[in-house]
Amino acid sequence: QKEVEQNSGPLSVPEGAIASLNCTYSDRGSQSFFWYRQYSGKSPELIMSIYSNGDKEDGRFTAQLNKASQYVSLLIRDSQPSDSATYLCAVDNFNKFYFGSGTKLNVKP
Amino acid sequence: GAVVSQHPSWVICKSGTSVKIECRSLDFQATTMFWYRQFPKQSLMLMATSNEGSKATYEQGVEKDKFLINHASLTLSTLTVTSAHPEDSSFYICSAKGQNQETQYFGPGTRLLVL
Numbered sequence: 001q002k003e004v005e006q007n008s009g010p011l012s013v014p015e016g017a018i019a020s021l022n023c024t025y026s027d028r029g030s031q032s033f034f035w036y037r038q039y040s041g042k043s044p045e046l047i048m049s050i051y052s053n054g055d056k057e058d059g060r061f062t063a064q065l066n067k068a069s070q071y072v073s074l075l076i077r078d079s080q081p082s083d084s085a086t087y088l089c090a091v092d093n094f095n096k097f098y099f100g101s102g103t104k105l106n107v108k109p
Numbered sequence: 110g111a112v113v114s115q116h117p118s119w120v121i122c123k124s125g126t127s128v129k130i131e132c133r134s135l136d137f138q139a140t141t142m143f144w145y146r147q148f149p150k151q152s153l154m155l156m157a158t159s160n161e162g163s164k165a166t167y168e169q170g171v172e173k174d175k176f177l178i179n180h181a182s183l184t185l186s187t188l189t190v191t192s193a194h195p196e197d198s199s200f201y202i203c204s205a206k207g208q209n210q211e212t213q214y215f216g217p218g219t220r221l222l223v224l
Contacts, residue, residue, distance in 0.1 A: 044153070
């Protein structure tokens with residue numbers, strides 16, 4: 001499988017802080033990039049998608065893509081305890097999705 | 110919109126039996142469906158990709174004779190785990206993608222326990 005790397009964490013942040021999640025990928029042919037959130041025992045749910053270099057903002061979430069560095073990140077502003085979950089980075093390579101191992105985020109009240 | 114269902118949500122079976130898992134796109138036509146497996150505290154591993162009316166494409170290391178995938182219609186794909194063994198116990202998740210959709214939508218998953 002294509003390599004998608006994430007720090008497994010856990011990443012602990014206090015409530016209200018900014019959480020920064022990072023992901024690198026190995027295949028330069030990758031076209032689309034996604035962040036999913038997965039609660040324990042549940043299937044993933046889509047948080048953000050990004051296709052071009054730069055930043056994309058949606059509410060408290062900002063995705064950043066740098067294709068030259070093969071790097072994708074997700075910033076969560078004003079983190080809430082309900083944001084505590086595992087965040088999966090996914091890379092779409094010609095309609096095949098490859099997932100990183102996920103970063104576990106803990107937001108402490 | 111973009112709802113995907115899976116059935117059953119839980120299944121317990123004896124070693125050597127076969128188990129069928131259904132994946133349905135409820136409000137869109139899924140030209141492509143994906144099957145994943147997830148072991149505890151690990152990420153999703155893509156098992157196979159299926160396009161409606163075509164044979165599934167399996168990822169390296171996934172036995173196609175053991176994991177039979179059928180995508181007979183634009184709203185239904187099935188995964189059959191044949192001659193299941195305890196090591197097949199896992200969380201199986203399907204996802205579906207329509208022709209004009211940017212991403213895939215996940216079903217709720219099926220937990221398989223083989224005794």
